[in-house]
Amino acid sequence: MASPAGRDDPVQRQKLLRLRGRSVAWLPPALLLGAIAAADWNTSGAFRMISWIVLVPGIAAAICGVWGTAVLACLSILTYFAVDRSWPHQYRTGLPDFILVAVGSLLAILACVVRVRGERRMLHMQDVAETTRRTVLRPMPAGWGGLDHAAVYLAADSEARVGGDFYDIQPGPRGTRLLLGDVQGKGLGAVEAAAALLGTFREAGFYEPTLDTVADRLEVRMLRHVRYRAALGRDDQDRFATGILVGFPQDDRDTVEFVNFGHEPPLVVTPDGVRGLPPGHGLPLGLAALTTDRPPVLTAVLAPGETLLLVTDGVTEARDADGVFFPLRERVAGALSADPGTADPQRLVEFVRDGTLRHCGGRLSDDTTIFAVRRRTGGGSTADGTSQP
Numbered sequence: 001m002a003s004p005a006g007r008d009d010p011v012q013r014q015k016l017l018r019l020r021g022r023s024v025a026w027l028p029p030a031l032l033l034g035a036i037a038a039a040d041w042n043t044s045g046a047f048r049m050i051s052w053i054v055l056v057p058g059i060a061a062a063i064c065g066v067w068g069t070a071v072l073a074c075l076s077i078l079t080y081f082a083v084d085r086s087w088p089h090q091y092r093t094g095l096p097d098f099i100l101v102a103v104g105s106l107l108a109i110l111a112c113v114v115r116v117r118g119e120r121r122m123l124h125m126q127d128v129a130e131t132t133r134r135t136v137l138r139p140m141p142a143g144w145g146g147l148d149h150a151a152v153y154l155a156a157d158s159e160a161r162v163g164g165d166f167y168d169i170q171p172g173p174r175g176t177r178l179l180l181g182d183v184q185g186k187g188l189g190a191v192e193a194a195a196a197l198l199g200t201f202r203e204a205g206f207y208e209p210t211l212d213t214v215a216d217r218l219e220v221r222m223l224r225h226v227r228y229r230a231a232l233g234r235d236d237q238d239r240f241a242t243g244i245l246v247g248f249p250q251d252d253r254d255t256v257e258f259v260n261f262g263h264e265p266p267l268v269v270t271p272d273g274v275r276g277l278p279p280g281h282g283l284p285l286g287l288a289a290l291t292t293d294r295p296p297v298l299t300a301v302l303a304p305g306e307t308l309l310l311v312t313d314g315v316t317e318a319r320d321a322d323g324v325f326f327p328l329r330e331r332v333a334g335a336l337s338a339d340p341g342t343a344d345p346q347r348l349v350e351f352v353r354d355g356t357l358r359h360c361g362g363r364l365s366d367d368t369t370i371f372a373v374r375r376r377t378g379g380g381s382t383a384d385g386t387s388q389p
Contacts, residue, residue, distance in 0.1 A: 023065075023068075025060075025063045025064045025065070025068060026060070026064055026068050026071075026072065028059060028063065029056045029057070029059045029060040029063075029064070029072050030072065030075075032055065032056050032059065033053065033056045033072070033075060033076060033079060036049060036050065036052050036053050036055075036056070037050070037053070037079050037083050040083055041083060041086075048087075048093050050080055050083050050084055050093060050097070051080075051093055051097040051100060051101065053076045053079060053080050053101055054076070054100055054101045054104035054105070056072055056073075056075075056076045057069060057072055057073035057076050057104060057105040057108035057109070058104065058108050058111075060072040060073070060108065060112070061108040061109070061111045061112035061115065062112075062115070064112065065112070065116065066109065066112050066113055066116055069108055069109050069112040070109050073105035073106070073108055073109055074105070076101060076105055077098075077101055077102055077105055080097075080098060080101045081098065084097075084098070135195065136166060136191065136194055136195050136198060137151075137153060137166065137167065137168075138168065140168075140169055143376050144169050144171065145169045145170070145171035145176035145178075145248070146171070146176055146248070146375060146376050147169060147176060147178075147248065147373045147374065147375060147376055148345050148373065148374050148375075148376045149169060149345055149371070149372065149373040150345040150346040150348070150349045150350075150371075150372050150373075151167060151349060151369065151370065151371045151372075152349045152350070152352075152353045152368075152369070152370045153165060153167075153367075153368070153369050154314065154353070154357075154364055154367070154368040154369075155367055164182055164183035164184070164185060164186060164190030164191065164193070164194055164241075164367055165181070165182050165183075165194070165312045165314070165367040165368070165369040166179070166180070166181055166182075166183070166194035166195075166197065166198050166369075167179065167180040167181070167310075167369055167371050168198055168201060168202065169373070170201060170202050170205035170206055171206075172205060172206040172207070173206075173250075174209055174249070174250060175247055175248050175249045175250035175251075176247075176248040176250075177201070177205035177211070177214060177245065177246065177247050177248070178244075178245070178246040178247075178248070178310075178373060179197075179198070179201045179205070179218075179243060179244070179245050179246075180243060180244050180263075180310045180312070180369065180371050181194070181197065181241050181242055181243025181244070181261070181263065181285070181312075182241065182242050182243070182263070182312040182313060182367070182369070183197075183239070183240075183241040184238070184239055184240050184241065184242075184284075185239060186367075189229065189234065189239065190239075192225070192229075193222070193225055193239055193241060194241075196221055196222075196224075196225040197218060197221060197222060197225075197241060197243075197285065199221075200217055200218055200221040201214070201218060201245075204217040204218070210297075211245060211247040211257045211258075211259060211297050212259070212294065212297045214245060214247075215245055215259045215261075215294070215295060215297070216294070218243075218245070218261075218285055219285055219286070219288045222239075222240070222241060222285040222286040223286060223288075225239075226239050226286060239286060240284040240285060240286035240287050241261070241284055241285040241286060242261055242262045242263040242264075242284045242285075242313075243261040243262075243263050243284075243285060244258060244259070244260055244261070244263045244265075244266060244310055245258060245259040245261070246258045246266070246308065246310075248375065253304065253375060254301060254302065254303055254304070255299050255300065255301055255302060256299070256300055256302045256308065257297055257298070257299050258277065258280070258297070258298055258300065259280065259282060259295050259296070259297055259298070260278075260279055260280025260281070260282045260295065260298075261282050261283065261284050261285050261295060262282060262283055262284035262287075263284075263312075264311060264312075264313065264316050265277045265278065265279045265280070266308050266309060266310045267308075267309040267328070267329060267332065268300070268302060268306050268307070268308060268309075269306070269307040269308075269309050269332060269336070269342075269343045269348060269372070270303075270305070270306045270307070270336075270343055271305075271336065271340030271341075271343050272336070272340070273333055273336060274329055274332050274333045274336065276329070277298075277300050278298055278300070280295060280296060280298055281295075281296075282295025282296065283295065302374075302375070304375055304377070305343075305374065305377075306343075306374060307343050307344070307345055307348060307372050307373070307374040308372065308373050308374065309332070309348060309352070309370075309371075309372050310369075310370075310371045310372070310373075311328065311352065311368075311369065311370050311371070312366070312367065312368060312369040313366060314356070314364060314365075314366040314367050314368025314369065315328055315352060315356050315368055315370060316328060317365070317366065318356050318359050318360040318364070318365070318368075319359075319360060319365075320359050320360060320361070321361065326355065326356055326359045326360070328352065331351075331352075331355050332348070332351070332352070335351055345372035345373060345374060346372075348372045349370045349371070349372050352370045353368075353370055356368060356370075
């Protein structure tokens with residue numbers, strides 16, 4: 001997952017102000033304190049600059065802790081008093097500038113207290129957001145469900161760690177199931193809907209014997225979630241989710257089953273080129289009442305070594321400065337022509353991520369998920385302990 005610029009500013013600043021594991025944040029204001037005192041000592045009485053010492057606690061408040069700022073503020077006051085008293089009476093800056101330094105030091109300490117509390121609150125909120133992200137988009141071990149997999153998630157909101165995009169792999173007794181989708185809308189409502197769908201998928205994907213039953217369970221869960229939100233007085237009446245549900249049968253390693261809920265069809269990426277899977281023509285989750293037809297379960301060939309590439313519309317609808325959509329299939333095909341190794345899941349998602357960001361100039365208009373999987377050579381193990389051939 002990419003971290004938007006500026007999110008970790010307090011953490012990065014603390015890293016820059018450490019030397020061999022020890023904080024040196026006090027060093028810049030301390031050097032400035034010494035420089036001002038030395039300069040004032042070596043200038044004539046017609047150009048006194050000791051009152052500039054008020055800058056020292058102000059700078060300390062921006063980079064030091066509360067106690068460090070307080071110590072430097074006290075040193076500033078003492079230094080001012082000592083240096084000013086060393087001059088003859090007619091050259092002393094006197095009480096007004098002393099009050100300036102004292103009041104400035106006090107305000108700097110108060111500002112540091114506010115800054116430190118704000119940074120702690122922000123870091124706490126980042127921890128909460130990271131926990132939410134790991135709950136919705138849980139980390140998956142290498143080879144999970146007998147699949148080599150790689151994923152990139154980019155949140156359009158620079159302050160969010162998770163949005164309406166979701167994905168997961170669920171191994172089970174009848175093979176491995178995969179779900180990728182995009183909840184309509186943004187904000188916490190979309191995150192809640194994504195979490196509800198993933199919770200249902202993780203159970204139904206394991207227990208249900210057929211993929212169409214898993215699809216039915218997801219549709220029911222979306223409808224229940226919308227009704228629940230409506231009962232709370234939340235305006236989720238039009239909430240729906242597009243998605244792709246994929247099954248990797250345990251007894252047939254050359255095919256995949258999939259159900260398309262109004263989502264962009266996946267691409268099959270091989271060292272020799274790119275081909276698309278059939279669209280499926282299913283309606284998004286939550287809109288089943290608009291038709292009497294269930295979304296069909298389709299079957300496609302996926303030979304060993306072929307990679308399945310799934311993306312959300314943050315990729316396919318990324319536009320450049322001229323409003324041109326990102327040509328995903330053409331770009332991937334061109335990369336494969338130059339280097340067939342691009343079909344590797346990890347390299348593939350990195351290539352699509354970098355290409356998307358370059359195409360839109362780094363300005364994402366929607367949450368973006370890139371997910372690539374292929375059957376692992378030599379098999380793996382499922383969540384229930386059975387081995388995959």
